[in-house]
């Protein structure tokens with residue numbers, strides 16, 4: 001495997017005080033689907049915008065297919081495709097006209113363009129709607145059109161910034177299938193960002209967890225989940241007494257934390273540890289009110305590395321700030 | 333590069349002609365201007381008062397047979413200005429709706445972005461010019477209205493010469509307003525700037541009134557207004573003008589410099605104005 005994206009200590013600072021990207025380093029291998037998972041405001045879009053030459057990094061280095069993003073911008077632009085977070089298709093043109101315009105911008109010869117446009121429209125199921133003005137399209141259709149547009153010039157790497165943001169569950173699942181299909185057909189590398197766990201989990205070969213502009217973990221979804229340290233046993237009891245030590249003394253239990261009145265214990269083998277723990281509590285004459293055994297999820301991995309769950313991160317102020325910043329950028 | 337420019341020019345024109353109201357406005361606006369303004373201000377009457385030497389009007393108004401004819405020619409130039417002032421408006425919209433980012437990640441030279449807007453605006457301005465010209469001539473055949481009276485021998489050379497000068501004027505103004513649109517951050521600022529320079533440009537020129545009647549300070553400015561260069565040149569072609577403001581060559585070279593300098597400025601600044609921060 002060879003690296004197609006190489007990033008070294010990339011930093012982006014806005015107006016002196018906002019450190020949007022705080023020194024990230026990573027590589028993306030040719031042919032993989034690489035994902036950035038992080039809450040709103042984590043610095044995902046800012047990173048993508050720097051890699052796609054839309055923003056100038058404050059410091060650091062990055063190259064795409066061996067081309068420097070600062071000094072070889074034109075060459076970089078030829079090998080990348082971008083589907084930005086905010087829709088950019090032209091509402092007043094038809095789907096097909098949008099595709100042809102995109103082909104023209106990339107100097108794709110007419111014959112070749114015609115063929116790949118029809119192929120791509122077919123993959124994203126837009127042949128029937130292709131001659132309608134885009135302003136009559138639904139959100140999912142627009143996103144599919146953008147996906148197809150991003151591939152007209154046969155880029156070596158496709159950047160997808162939050163490809164399913166704001167779409168309903170079914171549409172989201174459909175988009176995932178389109179992404180997989182397109183990737184298989186065109187044999188390209190995909191770099192995507194998301195704040196949906198299922199998306200990162202189901203679609204990506206490797207995930208970088210990004211928070212406050214820093215990559216806090218980077219690995220395959222399976223390894224990330226495993227690194228959380230096994231299964232999680234959640235036990236609720238009817239007692240004021242502190243059972244932390246009792247539970248952690250049982251065989252197979254790695255650690256215990258008391259949160260919101262329940263105990264969360266990590267175990268190497270949840271099935272084996274559960275009866276042991278229940279038995280110990282029961283023997284003390286304390287009533288167990290609830291038991292839950294869960295396999296490690298990406299959300300737990302996220303919690304482990306960032307100290308908060310992705311859902312909490314979304315609800316804390318950062319969401320509104322990011323939305324406001326985006327609105328501001330749109331206005332400029 | 334040319335291909336990409338044409339593709340984007342086509343997009344601009346599609347946006348324009350797909351909105352039926354805009355086609356309607358393109359035709360109706362000159363009718364209203366020529367009809368109301370040109371017919372109502374029959375300034376020529378004033379010069380026919382008893383005791384006035386004959387031919388005074390023609391002398392003051394570039395040899396035009398009547399005020400309507402004088403104004404109709406100026407209106408061709410003013411129409412170019414008015415069509416061009418919204419050139420670049422689409423850049424502001426594209427910035428707002430993200431389309432500009434799509435152009436910026438594509439490998440097109442940055443200058444293609446303003447130049448495509450300039451091209452499409454110039455095409456629209458020239459269409460408008462043809463319409464205004466046709467309407468002004470057509471007024472000759474409407475009973476009760478004054479039409480555009482041209483000199484004897486006005487032919488194909490004069491038509492082509494007039495269009496060439498209006499073309500240069502359009503390139504210059506479209507470039508000017510497109511560059512402004514590239515530089516401003518939002519629509520409100522753009523409107524503000526347009527309003528600020530638009531009317532002074534129109535009135536401080538020979539387009540609607542002869543500069544000879546202006547106070548000296550204003551005349552000094554107005555005589556070098558590109559609108560004046562175009563209007564003066566056009567009138568020398570349309571009428572027998574005994575006292576032109578400039579020589580024909582001065583007007584042509586002036587317009588060439590005006591359009592050449594401003595389109596170059598637009599291309600040269602686009603790299604910086606569209607660069608990422």
Ligand SMILES: Nc1ncnc2c1ncn2[C@@H]1O[C@H](COP(=O)(O)OP(=O)(O)O)[C@@H](O)[C@H]1O
Pocket residue numbers: 014015018019020038039040041042043044045046047321322325329
């Ligand atoms: N143009 C900008 N000016 C100032 N701050 C910005 C700008 N763009 C992004 N930010 C800030 O940088 C941080 C990261 O934003 P962003 O990369 O959009 O996050 P994400 O895509 O992960 O949601 C946020 O705090 C955001 O408010």
Ligand SMILES: [Mg+2]
Pocket residue numbers: 041044045046085161162
């Ligand atoms: Mg984002």
